[in-house]
Amino acid sequence: MKSLQDLEDFIKSKENFRNFRNYSDVPPICRSEACMLGVDEAGRGPVLGPMVYGVAYCPIGQNSVLEALGCDDSKVLKDTKRDEILTKMFTEDDSLNNVGWAAEIISPNYISNSMYKRAKHSLNEVSMNSAINLIKDVAERGVNITEVYVDTVGPPEKYQAKLSEIFPNYKITVAKKADSLYAIVSAASIVAKVTRDHALKVWQFQEGLDIDHTKFGSGYPSDPMTQKFMSEQIDNVFGYPLLVRFSWSTAEVMLKEKAAACTFEEVDDEGTTKKPTKSISSFFSPKKEGEAKRRKSHKFFAERHLSVCNVFE
Amino acid sequence: MSIQVENNLKDTEDKQIFEQKAHYIPCKIEADGAANVDKYFEPYVTETSESELTGTFRGHPLDGSKVTFPEGYRAIVVTEAKRPLGEDADRRFQVVGGFKEFVNWNWDKKTSKNDSIVKAMDWIDIADAIHGD
Known part of the structure; x- marks a missing residue:
């Protein structure tokens, strides 16, 4: 990957309803020397588009390379600045020789499908699994990881305990706003954010909608462009194109109203089917006419949803 | 009351009209009529193994498999130009197409021979044993 164009071409070559990963080459020095690795995510809140998990790693003590790239606090950087930094990570020798990265693009369809499983899979679980798998992947590629820094929006303690259990040999630090505290997390955040932005930019609708990212906005429910898209691009039967996370309340509310x-079928927490409970008063009210007369269908037919219809001639 | 079905497609050259794709979705959809199946559903149907399919509907993960009809049976699709007002009035339908197989979909559950639509086919053999010659 030599440029943002390469990144866009790579994303376009993948099916956008599935997850996929993107990796840099591993700088040889990262195999021999002890490395720190940062983890951050982009696009957790938006109702549109993928969520991207990014990791970046480099030998401990190479903070000067990260600082030279300009990754000190990614949240205060402008989009163009972030694009510029990632381009440097793709091309400049000093970065290529010391800093590696990886990203997982988690499709909006995967997010909806996970949250709408019979036994629900929360966004937190999806996130944590993505982070864990990226770390494992990078380690498998031969990177000598010793320290891991993770940004989190939720309470850090539980997350830290879970990661320490899975990776007992790494020194793990989970912190809120880790991207402004650790340059390596900031680098990971740039990988994630730029990948998400470009994934939206090159999004192609399988549904054949002839619109692009300038017509659906950032994906945040507060963005007027996104709101317009959400209220206009509704299919009566299918709801939304798979750019949309169906499991977001913004989408649910809109579909309830307009599609x-x-x-x-309803399921309870154990994932089994639940029958609606009759209200107690229903046992006292008189039977509706016709209901009492109709013979109950035999179990054989009821199980198969078979009933007697009219005769065709 | 009687029901009449007219088949104006009997002599059609277009064989595909009776070999259309059909999907049995595990969800009650309160809509009748045309739907953008080609654009919103088909692109996401994936064959995961020889007979297993995955798909997605309204964000829900679906597992599916093809079902064929018993020997000698096929499905036809009919429409009614105008539904008569009276309950007991005669009704007339027109054949508009048909299908020879369909995909049975379950919500996040592998399909099996215990699915109601698959079991419903049992009735054909049983009915033949009871009512046949």
Whole structure:
């Protein structure tokens, strides 16, 4: 990967309803020397587009390379500045020789499907699994990881305990706003954020909608462009194109109002089917006419959803 | 009351009209009529193994497999130009197409011979044993 164009071409070559990963080459020095690795995510909140997990790593004590790239506090950087830094990571010798990275693009369809499983899989679980798998992947590629720094939005203690259990040999630090505290997390955050921005930029609708990212905005529910997209691009039967995370309340509310009602069977927390409970008063009210007369269908037919219809001639 | 079905497609050259794709979705959809199946559903149907398919509907993960009809049976699709007002009035339908197989989809559950639509096919053999010659 030599340029942002290469990044866009790579993203375009992948099916956007599945997850995929993107890796830099491992700088040889990262195999021999002890490395620190930063983890951060981009696009957790938006109702549109993928969530991207990014990791960056370099030998401990190479903070000067990261600082030279300009990754000190990614949140205060402008989009163009972030693009510039990632381009440097793709091309400049000093960075290529010391800093490696990897990213996982988690498709909006994967997010909806996970949250709408019979036994729900929360966004936190999706996130944590992505981070864990990226770290494992990088280690498998031969990177000598000794320290891991993770940015989190939730309470750090639980996350830290879980990671320490999985990776007992690494020194793990989970912190809020880690991207402004550690340059390596800031680098990871740039990888994630730029990848997400470009994934949105090159999004192609399988559904055949002839619109691009300038018409759907940032994906944040507060963005007027996103709101317009969410209220206009509704298919009566299918709801939304798979750019949308169906499991977001913004999408749920809008579909309830503007698309055909769809009812899946209800399941309880254990993932089994639940029958609606009759209200107690229903036992006292008189039977409706016709209901009492109709013979109950035999179990054989009821199980198969078979009933007697009219005769065709 | 009687129901009449007219088949104006009997002599059609277009064989595909009776070999259309059909999907049995595990969800009650309160809509009738045309749907953008080609654009919103088909692109995401993936064959994961020889007979297993995955798909997605309204963000829900689906598992599916093809179902064929028993020997000698096939499905036809009919429409009714105008539904008569009276309950007991005669009704007329027109054949508009048909299909020879369909995909049975379950919500996040592998399909099996215990799915109601698959079991419903049992009735064909049983009915033949009871009512046949």
